[in-house]
Amino acid sequence: MSPRTNPRAANTPRKRVAAIRRTLRNRTLQKNASIFAALGDPTRLRLVAALCTGSALSIAQLTSGTDITRQAVTKHLRVLADAGLVHGVKLGRERRWELEPSRIDDARRSLDAIAQQWDQALTKLKAFVER
Amino acid sequence: MNTTTDRIERQIQIKAPRSKVWRAIADAEAFGDWFGVALKGKRFVSGERVSGNITYPGYEHVVWNVVIEKIEPERLLSFRWHPYAVDPSVDYSHEPTTLVVFELEDAGKGTLLRLVESGFDKIPAARRLEVFRMNSGGWDQQMRNIESYVAAH
Numbered sequence: 001m002s003p004r005t006n007p008r009a010a011n012t013p014r015k016r017v018a019a020i021r022r023t024l025r026n027r028t029l030q031k032n033a034s035i036f037a038a039l040g041d042p043t044r045l046r047l048v049a050a051l052c053t054g055s056a057l058s059i060a061q062l063t064s065g066t067d068i069t070r071q072a073v074t075k076h077l078r079v080l081a082d083a084g085l086v087h088g089v090k091l092g093r094e095r096r097w098e099l100e101p102s103r104i105d106d107a108r109r110s111l112d113a114i115a116q117q118w119d120q121a122l123t124k125l126k127a128f129v130e131r
Numbered sequence: 132m133n134t135t136t137d138r139i140e141r142q143i144q145i146k147a148p149r150s151k152v153w154r155a156i157a158d159a160e161a162f163g164d165w166f167g168v169a170l171k172g173k174r175f176v177s178g179e180r181v182s183g184n185i186t187y188p189g190y191e192h193v194v195w196n197v198v199i200e201k202i203e204p205e206r207l208l209s210f211r212w213h214p215y216a217v218d219p220s221v222d223y224s225h226e227p228t229t230l231v232v233f234e235l236e237d238a239g240k241g242t243l244l245r246l247v248e249s250g251f252d253k254i255p256a257a258r259r260l261e262v263f264r265m266n267s268g269g270w271d272q273q274m275r276n277i278e279s280y281v282a283a284h
Contacts, residue, residue: 111251114139114214114251115139115141118139119141121166121167122141122244122246123143124165124166125145125152125156125165125166125244128155128161128165129151129152129155130147
């Protein structure tokens with residue numbers, strides 16, 4: 001493998017792949033940043049938790065038992081929808097809101113990354129004790 | 132909040148008596164050996180802070196810094212720390228910590244080690260992004276595979 005020091009290598013497949021790699025990584029980070037920004041609010045986290053049951057809920061259902069106004073909930077749902085975490089569905093004449101589970105999976109992946117590090121650490125511990 | 136996002140749970144079966152596994156966890160120097168942190172001459176004492184530099188190549192500048200919470204000999208050791216506190220220019224001290232618990236139990240001729248790290252729901256959203264940055268290694272490997280494929284075709 002040759003080191004990446006050749007200045008005339010700008011059009012090699014290697015350079016092109018490096019550029020694609022940067023773009024993809026930035027896109028992933030931006031996408032995840034918007035998910036975490038959307039989740040980084042207690043009201044919105046509460047909405048997500050309420051929608052976690054799996055059923056589509058109306059704004060009236062989402063606000064019942066809380067002191068949050070319709071307008072505030074609508075605003076928060078908009079932020080969640082922009083991050084791709086929820087989406088609206090029409091049920092007859094009523095509009096309801098539903099969770100988009102794949103985005104929650106994205107957020108879960110950060111925990112998976114830490115879990116993976118623990119897996120490595122525990123494997124080392126096992127080897128250390130059993131040697 | 133949500134247990135699926137708040138905690139990590141792992142367990143591993145180790146072919147060694149509980150006392151031996153316990154020494155590897157509770158003896159600071161032994162812990163440092165397998166975990167990859169320089170803890171020579173240090174001791175784990177409940178309620179006390181202990182720190183040392185990471186020995187993993189490329190991360191030697193990172194200081195591993197925990198407060199030991201509970202020590203129940205041959206059964207349980209726990210500490211609190213700031214997960215993924217790897218950026219030396221950031222002061223993590225005001226952020227919430229996560230709790231790491233090692234629990235041991237006899238299992239047949241060996242030992243069952245259970246690990247739980249909990250409290251992630253309280254970690255600021257922006258900080259969780261660090262995890263993605265740290266995890267870019269796997270992605271890098273994938274891209275290297277594509278790179279060699281492209282170069283060869």
